[in-house]
Amino acid sequence: MISESSSFxxxxxxxxxxxxxxxxxxxxxxxxxxxxxxxEHHHIQAPxxxxxxxxxxxxxxxxxxxxxxxxxxLVKPKDLGHWAAARETWSKHCDKAEFYSSExxxxxxxxxxxxxxxxxxxxxxxxxxxxxxxxxxxWFFLAYPTTFAIIENLKYFLLKKDPSQPFYIxxxxxxxxxxxxxxxxxxxxxxxxxRRLSRVLEDPDKCPEQGGMIWKLAEDKQLAICLKYGGVFAxxxxxxxxxxxxxxxxVGALIKEAMSTHPQQVVDxxxxxxxxxxxxxxxxxxxxxxxxxxxLRPYGHSYRDAxxxxxxxxSDND
Amino acid sequence: xxxxxxxxxxxxxxxxxxSSKSLMNLLTFxxxxxxxxxxxxxxxxxxxxxxxxxxxxxxxxxxxxQHSADTDNNQLQGQxxxxxxxxxxxxxxxxxxxxxxxxxxxxxxxxxxPQNLEKKAKHVxxxxxxxxxxxxxxxxxxxxxxxxxxxxxxxxxxxxxxxTIKAFQYVYDxxxxxxxxxxxxxxxxxxxxxxxxxxLSKYSPDQPxxxxxxxxxxxxxxxxxxxxxxxxxxxxxxxxxxxxxxNKCTHSSSIEDLALGKCMEIINxxxxxxxxxSGRETFHPFVPEHHLIRGYLPKTFWYWNYNYYPAVEGxxxxxxxxxxxxxxxxxxxYHLEYLIYHLRPYGYLYRYNPDSSKNPEEQSKNxxxxxxxxxxxxxSES
Numbered sequence: 001m002i003s004e005s006s007s008f009x010x011x012x013x014x015x016x017x018x019x020x021x022x023x024x025x026x027x028x029x030x031x032x033x034x035x036x037x038x039x040e041h042h043h044i045q046a047p048x049x050x051x052x053x054x055x056x057x058x059x060x061x062x063x064x065x066x067x068x069x070x071x072x073x074l075v076k077p078k079d080l081g082h083w084a085a086a087r088e089t090w091s092k093h094c095d096k097a098e099f100y101s102s103e104x105x106x107x108x109x110x111x112x113x114x115x116x117x118x119x120x121x122x123x124x125x126x127x128x129x130x131x132x133x134x135x136x137x138x139w140f141f142l143a144y145p146t147t148f149a150i151i152e153n154l155k156y157f158l159l160k161k162d163p164s165q166p167f168y169i170x171x172x173x174x175x176x177x178x179x180x181x182x183x184x185x186x187x188x189x190x191x192x193x194x195r196r197l198s199r200v201l202e203d204p205d206k207c208p209e210q211g212g213m214i215w216k217l218a219e220d221k222q223l224a225i226c227l228k229y230g231g232v233f234a235x236x237x238x239x240x241x242x243x244x245x246x247x248x249x250x251v252g253a254l255i256k257e258a259m260s261t262h263p264q265q266v267v268d269x270x271x272x273x274x275x276x277x278x279x280x281x282x283x284x285x286x287x288x289x290x291x292x293x294x295x296l297r298p299y300g301h302s303y304r305d306a307x308x309x310x311x312x313x314x315s316d317n318d
Numbered sequence: 319x320x321x322x323x324x325x326x327x328x329x330x331x332x333x334x335x336x337s338s339k340s341l342m343n344l345l346t347f348x349x350x351x352x353x354x355x356x357x358x359x360x361x362x363x364x365x366x367x368x369x370x371x372x373x374x375x376x377x378x379x380x381x382x383x384q385h386s387a388d389t390d391n392n393q394l395q396g397q398x399x400x401x402x403x404x405x406x407x408x409x410x411x412x413x414x415x416x417x418x419x420x421x422x423x424x425x426x427x428x429x430x431x432p433q434n435l436e437k438k439a440k441h442v443x444x445x446x447x448x449x450x451x452x453x454x455x456x457x458x459x460x461x462x463x464x465x466x467x468x469x470x471x472x473x474x475x476x477x478x479x480x481x482t483i484k485a486f487q488y489v490y491d492x493x494x495x496x497x498x499x500x501x502x503x504x505x506x507x508x509x510x511x512x513x514x515x516x517x518l519s520k521y522s523p524d525q526p527x528x529x530x531x532x533x534x535x536x537x538x539x540x541x542x543x544x545x546x547x548x549x550x551x552x553x554x555x556x557x558x559x560x561x562x563x564x565n566k567c568t569h570s571s572s573i574e575d576l577a578l579g580k581c582m583e584i585i586n587x588x589x590x591x592x593x594x595x596s597g598r599e600t601f602h603p604f605v606p607e608h609h610l611i612r613g614y615l616p617k618t619f620w621y622w623n624y625n626y627y628p629a630v631e632g633x634x635x636x637x638x639x640x641x642x643x644x645x646x647x648x649x650x651x652y653h654l655e656y657l658i659y660h661l662r663p664y665g666y667l668y669r670y671n672p673d674s675s676k677n678p679e680e681q682s683k684n685x686x687x688x689x690x691x692x693x694x695x696x697x698s699e700s
Contacts, residue, residue: 007343011350018351019358156664255652266444266652273660284614288607292657295638296606298512299672300415307665317633318669 042179044169044235046245046274047159055306066163067155070137071097072125075145076116077105082145084108085283089290092312093151095137100125119219120209123201126189130198138163140194142187147279148289149186152309154276157237157245159307163190168227171246171277172236179234180224185246186277187220188237196230203229243272250280251289287317294318418515419451424549425497426450427485430505431457431473435464438505441651449511452496456485478544478574483562486550490559498523500555503547508646508654513639514549516672517592517600523552528582529590531601531642532626533575539589540626541579545644546601548575550587557585593627595672598637603644609635638670 071094075083083099087108091097101110102121113124122142129140139158143149161167171185181187189197200207207226217225224234237245247254251271258270281289294311295318311318426447430439439455443464447453458481460468469484471477482502489500499518503509521527528550530542542548550558558581561567566584571577582589592600603621608614612632615621622629629635646654 004340004343004346007347008350011347011352012354012357015351015354015356016358017354019355019362023359023362150661150663152663152666251653251656252649255649255656259649259652267656267660270652270656271661273662274664275661284607284611287610289657291606291610291633291636292654293661293663294666295633295668295670296636296640296658297638297662297668298415298510298658299516299639300412300418300512302411302414303662304409304411305665308667309663309665310667311669 042172042233042235044167044237046157046237046239048240066138067158068095068137069139069141069151069154069158070095070129070133071149071151072129072140072142073097073099073145073147074118074121074125074142075099075110076102079145080105080107081283082281082286085286086143086145086147089286089317090149090151092315092318093309094141096133098129100128119217119222122219122223123209126194126197127201130194134191134195138191140189140191142183142189143277144183144186144279146281147184147186147277148281148286149277150275150293152307153245153274154188155309156274156307157276158188161190164192165190166193166196166230166232167235168193168224168232169235169237169246171244171248172234175221178221178224178228180221181234181246182248183218183220183223184248184279185244186279187223193227193230193232196232197223197227200226200230237276239272239274241272245272245274245276247271247275247278248280250278250285252285253280254278290317415512415515418512418519419449422499422515422518423451423497424499424501424511424514424518425452425454425489425493426501426503426509426511427454427456427489428503428505428507429478429481429485430455430466432459432461432466433473434505435461435466438648439464439466441648442503442505442507445651445655446509446511450501452493454485454489454493455505456481456488476572479571479577480569482574482578483569486555487559487562490555494552494555498552499549500552501547501549502544503642504545504644506646507545507547507642507644508651509547509642510640510658513600513637514641516639517594517641518549521551521590525551526553526557526585526587527551527590528554528587529592529601531599531603532589532592533579533624534626535624536576537579537583537589539583541576541582541589543601543603543644544575544578546603547642547644548578548601554582554587557587558582561585591627592641594637594639594670595674596637596670597627598634599627599630600637600639600641602636602640602642605643605645605650606636606640608645638668639672 071091073083073086073091075086083101084107087099099108099110100113100121102113102116104110104112111125111128113121113128115121115124125142126140133140139154141149141151141154167188167190168181169188170181172179173182206229207222227233239245249257254270255266258266262269278289428439428442428447430442435455435457443453443455455464455466456469457466458469458471458473458477460466467485467488469481469488471481471484485502486500499514501509501514517529528542528548530548531546532540533543534540558567558578561581561584562569567581568577579589594600602609604615609631610633615631643654
C-alpha cells in the first residue's frame with residue numbers, strides 16, 4: 001500500500017518535472033526564434049477615433065496647425081494632361097503643392113530639375129524641398145502624375161504622429177530584403193526623415209546618383225536604400241480594419257478585383273473608407289474623383305470629426 | 319537531452335519496480351506520472367494564455383502576431399496604442415437620413431429582363447436598391463429566385479412603354495398603400511435614395527406631380543428622361559392607372575418616356591423642377607464623367623437641345639445631392655456606392671449647404687465668412 005502510494009507520488013513528481021522541462025525548453029526555443037527571425041513588415045495605423053475625440057478643443061486646434069503638408073509632384077512635359085488635372089484638382093488641398101518637372105514648360109509653373117532620370121529627379125526634388133521648406137512644413141508628400149490624393153485623410157492619418165520622428169509611410173512592397181514604399185501609391189516623409197535623407201544624399205558611396213551599381217534600380221527602391229542608411233524604415237499604412245490607405249491602383253481596378261475575389265462583398269472588400277491615395281488615374285478620372293470625394297454625398301449623414309478642414313478659396317470643383 | 323535524461327530516470331524507476339514484485343506499483347507510477355504531466359501542462363497553458371492576453375495591442379490587425387520582440391534602436395517612439403475600432407462608421411450620425419426613410423416612403427421598381435437579371439439587376443440589388451422602402455424588379459417573365467415580377471409582355475425597346483404601364487399597374491394593385499412615392503429606374507440607373515427623399519420631403523404625395531430630368535421637346539410642360547429615372551407621387555400614380563381604364567392615354571408607343579410625359583400632361587400631373595437650391599440638376603441621363611468633363615458630350619449631341627433648363631457641363635452640371643445617374647455599368651455601380659457611402663474626406667466642411675436658405679446672396683455671405691476665417695487662421699500662424 002505504502003509502496004504503491006509512494007510510487008504514485010514519484011510518478012506525479014516525475015511527470016510534472018518532465019512537463020516543466022519540456023515547456024520551458026520550448027519557450028526558450030520560441031524566444032530565440034523570434035529574436036533571430038528578422039522582422040519583416042512594419043505596419044502603422046490611423047489614430048483611434050476615441051483618442052482623437054477625447055482631445056480638448058485647444059489640443060485639436062494645436063494639432064491641426066501642426067499638420068502641414070508640402071506636396072511634391074514629379075512631372076515631365078509628356079504628362080501635361082495629368083499635370084493639368086492634378087493642378088486643378090487634389091493638389092489644391094495641400095498646404096503648398098509644387099510640380100517638379102524634368103524641364104520647364106510654358107503653360108504651367110514648375111521647379112525645373114533639369115534631368116529626365118526618375119531617381120535623379122526624386123533626389124533633386126527632395127533636396128530642393130528640404131533646403132527651401134525645412135522650417136515651414138512637417139510632412140512631405142511625393143506623388144506621381146497619375147496619383148490622386150485626399151490630403152484631409154492624410155492629415156487625419158498623421159494626426160498624432162510626431163514629425164520629429166523618422167516616418168516613411170505609404171504602400172509598402174517587399175523586394176528580397178528591402179522593404180520600400182511603392183512610389184505609385186505616394187510617399188510620405190516626416191521632416192526628420194527628410195533631414196536624414198539630405199545627409200545621406202551627400203554620400204556618394206551610400207546613395208549614388210547613378211542608382212544601382214550594375215543595373216538600374218527603380219527610384220522608389222533607391223529611395224528606400226538611401227533612407228535605410230539614415231535609419232529610416234518603410235511602414236505600410238492601414239486603417240483600423242487592416243485595409244491599405246495608400247493604393248497603387250484606381251478605384252475601378254480595385255472594384256474589378258473585388259468583384260472576382262469576393263463578389264458578395266464588393267465594396268466592403270475593396271477599399272478603405274479613409275483611403276488617402278489611388279493611382280493609375282486618367283485626367284478625366286481625377287475630375288470625377290474630385291466630385292465624388294468632395295461633393296457627392298447622401299443627405300442626412302453627418303459625422304463627429306475631430307478636425308475641421310475648410311474648402312480652398314477660389315475653387316469651384318470641391 | 320533532458321528528454322533522454324527523463325527517460326533514463328523513468329527507466330531506472332521502472333527497473334526498480336520490475337525487480338520489486340509489484341506490477342501494481344508500476345502501474346500506479348505510470349498513472350501518477352501521466353497525471354503529473356497533464357496537470358502541469360494544463361497549468362502552463364493557462365498561464366501562457368494569460369500572458370498572451372496581457373501583451374500590449376500595439377498593432378491590432380498585425381498578421382505577424384506579437385511585436386514585442388522588436389526593440390531596434392531605430393524604432394519609432396511616441397506611437398499611439400491603437401485599439402481595434404469596430405468600423406469606420408462608428409462616428410456616423412444617420413438620424414436625419416433614418417427619419418426621412420420613415421417619413422418619405424419610396425417604392426422603387428427596376429425595369430429589367432430575363433437576360434439582365436444576373437448581368438445588371440444583380441448589382442442594383444447589391445447596392446442602392448436596398449435603400450428603397452420597397453423594391454421590385456420588373457421583367458417580362460417571373461423569376462421566383464431573384465425575385466422578379468413577371469409582367470407577361472415581350473422584351474425589346476418597343477415594349478418599354480407597355481412594360482411601364484403594366485409595371486405601374488402591378489404596383490398600384492399590390493402596393494399602393496405601402497408607399498408615398500413610386501420611382502421607376504432602369505437596371506443601369508444608380509439612384510441615391512437619401513437625396514431623393516430630401517427632394518421629395520418638400521412636397522406632399524397627394525399633389526399630382528412627378529420628378530425626373532426634365533426635357534423640353536414635344537410636350538408643353540416637358541417630360542422626364544426615362545433612363546435617368548422618374549418618380550410619381552401617390553396621386554400621380556392613381557391618375558396614371560385610371561387614365562388607361564378610361565382610355566385618356568394611349569397604350570402604344572415606341573418611346574416610353576415621351577409617351578408617359580404626354581399622358582402626364584393630359585391627366586394634369588405637373589412636371590416638377592428637380593433642381594437643388596442652387597439650381598443644379600439632380601437626375602442625370604449619363605454617368606458623372608460625361609457631365610463633369612467639359613467637351614465630353616459634343617455640342618451637336620441631341621442632349622443640349624433637349625434639356626428643359628439650360629444644360630451645364632463642368633462642375634456646375636451636377637448637384638452635390640445628385641439623385642440619379644444612367645448608363646451605369648456593373649463596375650461603376652460599386653464605384654458610386656463606394657464614393658457615396660464609404661469614402662469621404664475627414665473633417666471636410668462641404669461648400670454647398672443644402673439646408674441654408676435658397677437665397678444665393680446668403681450662400682456667398684457664408685463663403686466670405688469662411689474665407690475670413692481662413693485668413694485669420696493664416697495670420698495667427700505667421
